[in-house]
Amino acid sequence: MSKLKFFLVLLACSAAWAVPFKVETLKEGSGEAIRAGQLIQVHYKGYLAVDSAVVDSAAKDTTVEAPYFANSYYSGSPLEFTVGVGQVIEGWDKGLVGMKIGEVRKLSVPSVMAYGDNSLEGIPPNSDLMFVVELVHADKPLEADKFPADVDKLKWRDMGRGLKVYDEKTGSGKLNAAGNIIKVHYTGWLLSGRKFGSSKDLGKPLETIMGAGKMIKGWETGLEGMREGGVRWLRVSPAMGYGATAFSMIPPNSTLIFRVEMVSSDVDPELAKHMDFFPDTTLLKYENGPEGLRYAVVKQGEGEPARSGHRAIVHYTGWMVNGYKFDSSRDRGQPFAFELGAGNVIRGWELGVQGMLPGEKRILVVPPGLGYGSRGAGPIPGGATLIFAVEYLGED
Secondary structure, eight states: OOHHHHHHHHHHHHHHHSOOOEEEEEEOOBSOOOOTTOEEEEEEEEEETTOHHHHHHHHHOTTOOOOOSEEHHHHTOOEEEETTTTSSOHHHHHHSTTOOBTOEEEEEEOGGGTTTTOOBTTBOTTOOEEEEEEEEEEOOOOOOOOOOTTGGGSOOEEEETTEEEEEEEOOOSOBOOTTEEEEEEEEEEETTSOEEEEGGGTTSOEEEETTSSOSOHHHHHHTTTOBTTOEEEEEEOGGGTTTTSOBTTBOTTOOEEEEEEEEEEEEOHHHHHTOOOOOOTTSSOOEEOGGGOEEEEEEOOOSSOOOTTSEEEEEEEEEETTSOEEEEHHHHTOOEEEETTTTOSOHHHHHHHTTOOTTOEEEEEEOGGGTTTTTOBTTBOTTOOEEEEEEEEEEO
């Protein structure tokens, strides 16, 4: 047999083995049909499509058991995801749209619409799959945010440092503050009106922590003081956004527009207790340290002072003077240890930690000459004055 004929035979066999994509309704549902972008919950069973007759029997008769590789009924917890946005395999994204609550569908999914040549637990590479899926819950579709027809005519308030805000709606719920766990719905656009992201496209709000450095500076500053139920627009300059760095669909040096709705803002006392917050430097009583260092003791300690030649253990958070947090051991949940006097840290730390007592916490204001000088380091530009919250935990 020639190589060409052999190849054609193999191709024909592969085509015969492949399961065509097919959607069958096994049980009718009721209510509104779901669409792409809705957050849904489903129960499902997943089978290898090696014996479709057995799978069909199991789908139609719950007393029949076919070997499955996944079964959410067994765990008791339905799977939650947003349909149609790439959070699940293509066969599901296409096959589940239009379902109604209580509906049960059987999906025949070829490997190219499943996991392709990847292997998962119980699923060999290039496997055609079959699923029996029941829709048990669907959140209501969210109304998409619209870019304002004339963004410049909004009644912006200048917050300084390249940030402007406009309150479309003043909330009446709990006040947002650093250390709170917040849930927000948002949509972000470039100044041209091109949308680059929206929580509403995913069907559920974004959850994050205020004051933990997990958001851009424009959000950290711009969302302070909002109340639950409030809607605020943010106009964020590159310096308060992503700067000169390209990020996903955001070009370098982009001014950004956000519409943010504060869904909830809840205080977590334990979380707040273990976080460092950007200090109001105007309220601190500073002492003048050596070589231009300034520091304020915000928490007293007791015991033996930190000494040169010994390994000091500290928790710290570092900010630039505009409030941008560039590093924190607390965010990593791991204290930092270094030998005091060995030159392994910036000069401002050598001077500022010297003499601290265990449990003591200081705010250090470090001029460029005691920090990273004219060159800078990582996200820290040259000539930057730095602010650190440092808690001395004792010697190693």
